[in-house]
Amino acid sequence: MAKKSPLQRVREEHGSKEELAEKVLGLLEKPEDEWEAEDFDHRIRTLSNRKLLRLWESHQKVQEQYGSKSDLVEKIVKARFPGGNDDYETKISGFTLPKLLDLARRFKV
Template sequence: MAKKTPLQQVKDLHGGKEKLVDKLAGMVELDGESKDDFKERLLAAPNSKLLRLHSIATEIRERFGDKAKLVDSLLGLQNKSKDVDYRDKLLTLSPTQLLSEHHAAERRAAKAAR
């Protein structure tokens, strides 16, 4: 069976692009942008990017709860939990960058544990 296109995945999993955008608007931090502007911008984005954003936001919510807890977990893996300036810097990064850093830190910690 052939792999489904991003449009087919959006329709099957979320019932359409508008519904996926509504879900994302409630899951993602807006950083000073109005919700309507954010939705308008997301409606113009490709379906593949929307699916990726949804998977990242879902993983962060399920594993950590929010961005601050993700940063705290990352600091714990890096043994820098008392470094306040570094924590503030990490909070300025996007959730995607933070999640990528966390995955890399997990791999390094697992490799060091062997």
């Protein structure tokens, strides 16, 4: 069986790109440097199917394996700095979920 394209996966798993974009928008917080909420919404709605799927899957994986983004950040900090490091925790708290998952994989969390 051939591997499905991102478009096929979006249609099969979520119905349409618009529905997936709505789900992803519900998960994301508007960045502080983003001036208008409409610009942020437009930017997310026009992402490629592959990127939308990656964001959705990252969120699902974090929910299943770690509970929340803050729990994941805490585990990464403890793995890298057993005594804790508030500056590092503050820094990585602003990272996206896919980037945090990459860090978790790197530090074997």
